[in-house]
Amino acid sequence: MNLLDYVLPCLWAFLACVGFGLVFNIQGVGVLICGLGAGLGWLVYLVCVNFLTGDIFSAFVAAMAIGVYSEIMARIRRCPVTGYLQVALLPLVPGAGIYYTMRYCVEGETQLFLSTLLHTFGFAAALSIGAMLTSSVLRALLPKLRLGRE
Amino acid sequence: MDYDKLLNLGMELGRRLMASGAEIYRVEESVQRLLSAYGLEPQVFAIPNCLLVSVTTPQGNPITSMCRIPSHGTDIELLERCNQLCRQLCQNPLPVEEARRLVGELPQGRRFSPKILLLGYGMTTAFFSLFFGGGMQDGLCALICGLVVGSSILFAQRLTGSNVFFRTVVNAALASALATLLVKMGLGSNLEAITIGTLMVLVPGMALTNAMREIMAGDIFSGLHHTAEVLLVATAIALGTAVPMLLSRHL
Numbered sequence: 057m058n059l060l061d062y063v064l065p066c067l068w069a070f071l072a073c074v075g076f077g078l079v080f081n082i083q084g085v086g087v088l089i090c091g092l093g094a095g096l097g098w099l100v101y102l103v104c105v106n107f108l109t110g111d112i113f114s115a116f117v118a119a120m121a122i123g124v125y126s127e128i129m130a131r132i133r134r135c136p137v138t139g140y141l142q143v144a145l146l147p148l149v150p151g152a153g154i155y156y157t158m159r160y161c162v163e164g165e166t167q168l169f170l171s172t173l174l175h176t177f178g179f180a181a182a183l184s185i186g187a188m189l190t191s192s193v194l195r196a197l198l199p200k201l202r203l204g205r206e
Numbered sequence: 207m208d209y210d211k212l213l214n215l216g217m218e219l220g221r222r223l224m225a226s227g228a229e230i231y232r233v234e235e236s237v238q239r240l241l242s243a244y245g246l247e248p249q250v251f252a253i254p255n256c257l258l259v260s261v262t263t264p265q266g267n268p269i270t271s272m273c274r275i276p277s278h279g280t281d282i283e284l285l286e287r288c289n290q291l292c293r294q295l296c297q298n299p300l301p302v303e304e305a306r307r308l309v310g311e312l313p314q315g316r317r318f319s320p321k322i323l324l325l326g327y328g329m330t331t332a333f334f335s336l337f338f339g340g341g342m343q344d345g346l347c348a349l350i351c352g353l354v355v356g357s358s359i360l361f362a363q364r365l366t367g368s369n370v371f372f373r374t375v376v377n378a379a380l381a382s383a384l385a386t387l388l389v390k391m392g393l394g395s396n397l398e399a400i401t402i403g404t405l406m407v408l409v410p411g412m413a414l415t416n417a418m419r420e421i422m423a424g425d426i427f428s429g430l431h432h433t434a435e436v437l438l439v440a441t442a443i444a445l446g447t448a449v450p451m452l453l454s455r456h457l
Contacts, residue, residue: 068337072406075329079407082282083316136289138229139282142412149411152338152402158444162451184418192422 062102069147070095077143086139089129093144097122101148112175112182115148119186122148127194141187150179209246209263211302216241216248217271218309220257223288227280227412229419230428233257236292243296254431277368280412283315320360327356327407335403340396344403347394351384351404359407370435371442377408378446386454401447410439 073094077087100121104114122144130137153176160169220237228236234250237259241248249260255277260270291312295305318326331352332345340348355377358366366373381404389397413432421429 065337068333072330072333072337075326075333076407077282078318078322078326079330080280080282080412081284081318086282086286134290135286136228136232138227138232138285138416139280142280142415145415146406146409146411147334147337149406149409149414151334151406151409154409154440154443155398155402155405155447158448159451161444162448180414184414187415188418188422191419 062099065102066095066099069098073143073146076146077139080139080143082139082143086133086135089133090140090143093122093125093129093140094147096125097144098147112178115179116182116186118148119145119183120190123187123190124194127191137191141191145183145187148179148183150176153179207244208302209261209269211306212241212244212246213259213261213269213271215244215302215306215309216250216259217257217273218306219288219292219312220250220252220259221273221275222284222309222312224252224257224275225278226282226285226288227278227416228285228288229416229423230254230425231420231423232289236288239296240292243299244302252428254428277370283317284313287312287315323360324353324356327359328352330407331355331404333403334406335396335399338399338402340394340399340403344394344396344399347385347388347400348403350388351381351400352407354384355381355404355407371438374408374439374442375446378405378443379449380446381405381408382447383450383453386450390454405443405447408439408443410436413439 070091074087074091077090082090097118101111101114101118104117105111108114108117123141126137126140126144129140153172157169157172157176160166160172216237219240220233223233223236230252233252237250237257238248241250241259241261246261249258251258255275257273257275258270260268262268291308295308299305300308328349329352332349335348336342336345358377358380363373366376382401385394385397385400385404388394388400394400413436417429417432417436420426420432
């Protein structure tokens, strides 16, 4: 895998999420921060998939990275973390999973349908738990470190 | 002190927060803090489509206000403004009339024009189709699909109705049909990349992350509400995409 295979998808993720930030009415630099979070998350995911095993675990790690990034940005900019987290997680949300699940269902491939369905659920759960875990841990830790509240 | 006015102030702020797509615990916490800053001991309860605030006056009279929250999108700018105003008022409680005026001015924040929003939809779908392995031509197709789906979301809400399930079915069917058509016309080649890229604007990513955050924060009821919404919308996307797919196979 050469470098371009890492850089291009992250660039597309960045641009796509900047677009989605506009839809969510994120003004100013916030929209770039969201895009960067998305690119970063996808980079972590790609690296994990290539050097560790299992894409569900990679999604978990990537979601944790996004969680940390969003919480830090939210505290620096003194804004709610909601927007950053939601937009940055978007490339990882299993849109493709939903699509393939439905396609196998329509084609009558029951085995593939069931395995894709379960895989999609697992992926989504890994995402939410990863993002949530960092939020909870940082929420508990940061006030003690005197880094200010959100 | 005018308790009715204070209660209305808290209620208005909570309503705005809810309408901006904030998590339930954020709404409850903000209203709680705001009214506490004015020396009350409020009881706040919120679920995704209802907000209840109750205070007891020193004379022992309980006053309660309830507000039903209509279905809403996400408006991060409004959320940030509410959050900032809430923090400001908690540190320095202004007179109620003044605070009320500030809360009333919240929705007048910066907002993108429909053109920019449409551009946002187009950008999202185009780059997501490249992201999912499409070529430049597929990106162009997805841009067209995104513009159409975006205008359907922005302008055709009266036609598609307020029901989330039905609206998503219609939009997903539109995306899938258009993608199939563009590929048949020979403009795009990678049907999957175009369709998935376009579906990304419909995918309930926001409800998914909110659902989990709420369950972890202890708001099980709201978490389940949002989880059900996620499943419903995902099913709607699958259903809507399946229709043109089946048709194109049998025509």
